[in-house]
Amino acid sequence: MARRPRLSKAELELMDLIWERGESSVRELQETIPEKRRPAYTTVQTLVGRLEEKGAVRRSRRVGNAYLYEPAITRRSTYRRLIDELVEVFGGSATPIVSHLIESGKLTLEDLRVLEREQSKRKDGAE
Amino acid sequence: MARRPRLSKAELELMDLIWERGESSVRELQETIPEKRRPAYTTVQTLVGRLEEKGAVRRSRRVGNAYLYEPAITRRSTYRRLIDELVEVFGGSATPIVSHLIESGKLTLEDLRVLEREQSKRKDGAE
DNA sequence: GCGTTTCTACTACACTTGTCATAGATTGAA
DNA sequence: TTCAATCTATGACAAGTGTAGTAGAAACGC
Numbered sequence: 001m002a003r004r005p006r007l008s009k010a011e012l013e014l015m016d017l018i019w020e021r022g023e024s025s026v027r028e029l030q031e032t033i034p035e036k037r038r039p040a041y042t043t044v045q046t047l048v049g050r051l052e053e054k055g056a057v058r059r060s061r062r063v064g065n066a067y068l069y070e071p072a073i074t075r076r077s078t079y080r081r082l083i084d085e086l087v088e089v090f091g092g093s094a095t096p097i098v099s100h101l102i103e104s105g106k107l108t109l110e111d112l113r114v115l116e117r118e119q120s121k122r123k124d125g126a127e
Numbered sequence: 128m129a130r131r132p133r134l135s136k137a138e139l140e141l142m143d144l145i146w147e148r149g150e151s152s153v154r155e156l157q158e159t160i161p162e163k164r165r166p167a168y169t170t171v172q173t174l175v176g177r178l179e180e181k182g183a184v185r186r187s188r189r190v191g192n193a194y195l196y197e198p199a200i201t202r203r204s205t206y207r208r209l210i211d212e213l214v215e216v217f218g219g220s221a222t223p224i225v226s227h228l229i230e231s232g233k234l235t236l237e238d239l240r241v242l243e244r245e246q247s248k249r250k251d252g253a254e
Numbered sequence: 255g256c257g258t259t260t261c262t263a264c265t266a267c268a269c270t271t272g273t274c275a276t277a278g279a280t281t282g283a284a
Numbered sequence: 285t286t287c288a289a290t291c292t293a294t295g296a297c298a299a300g301t302g303t304a305g306t307a308g309a310a311a312c313g314c
Contacts, residue, residue, distance in 0.1 A: 008300075008301055008302085009301090009302090010301075010302060010303095011301090039302085039303070039304085040303070040304055040305085041304095042303085042304055042305070042306095043302075043303050043304060046302085046303080046304080047301095047302085047303095050300095050301090064310085064311060064312085065309080065310045065311050065312095
């Protein structure tokens with residue numbers, strides 16, 4: 001029911017599939033997961049059930065004897081929440097996070113420049 | 128024992144105090160926590176115990192009948208791990224994280240420019 | 255219509271996390 | 285030396301998470 005429920009790691013991964021595929025059955029979701037780390041059918045079923053309880057997905061319709069599920073929250077708001085929580089750990093400040101990203105090589109100077117340009121442009125448009 | 132153990136939220140907050148204060152007793156840690164959200168003494172004791180099991184702190188010495196604990200891992204490597212895990216959720220890409228930070232207003236264009244300049248400088252120095 | 259397949263509903267269970275209580279050991283002070 | 289204060293050791297417990305099994309309902313193929 002929560003607008004931005006707290007999702008666990010496994011739930012998040014499942015949501016990614018659901019956002020990607022849209023309306024899906026438990027079977028489809030399970031088979032979409034690469035075989036190497038594919039959990040049992042009922043494991044996926046349990047996770048989808050929990051996602052439903054949390055208001056992250058809803059049943060859209062029925063096909064055969066199976067339910068189809070669709071997202072009830074957006075990827076955006078979910079990721080947003082994740083990041084907000086990380087920022088909180090960092091005492092509310094975002095720059096240390098970016099510094100770490102740079103140091104770990106995950107974010108290059110070039111990435112920064114692109115982001116900066118994009119942002120300048122957006123700002124221009126807005127004014 | 129792990130070099131970069133996985134710490135829970137409460138454990139992380141406690142580590143922050145320990146990094147801040149250095150060598151500390153359970154009592155000192157507990158009393159350092161703002162009264163509004165200060166947990167019971169034994170709660171802190173349990174958390175410190177778990178941190179010790181995880182290899183995040185170690186007993187440094189004894190004062191009176193109490194132990195003092197000191198960090199056994201660095202803040203840096205710990206934060207690094209947190210961020211690496213978030214990046215993983217984002218499919219290994221860091222730029223969406225920065226985009227979100229910008230959108231949420233946690234990171235300004237000015238922050239970006241500063242970070243970029245710092246990074247350019249560091250790179251110059253390295254070459 | 256009836257068996258086979260496929261779903262859902264429900265239960266289970268070990269591990270982690272946040273929270274704390276109780277019991278017994280250690281100290282410090284009178 | 286003995287008692288109150290303070291620690292440590294240990295146990296407990298509810299909620300959340302990852303994982304899966306079983307029972308019974310529903311649908312599909314013939």
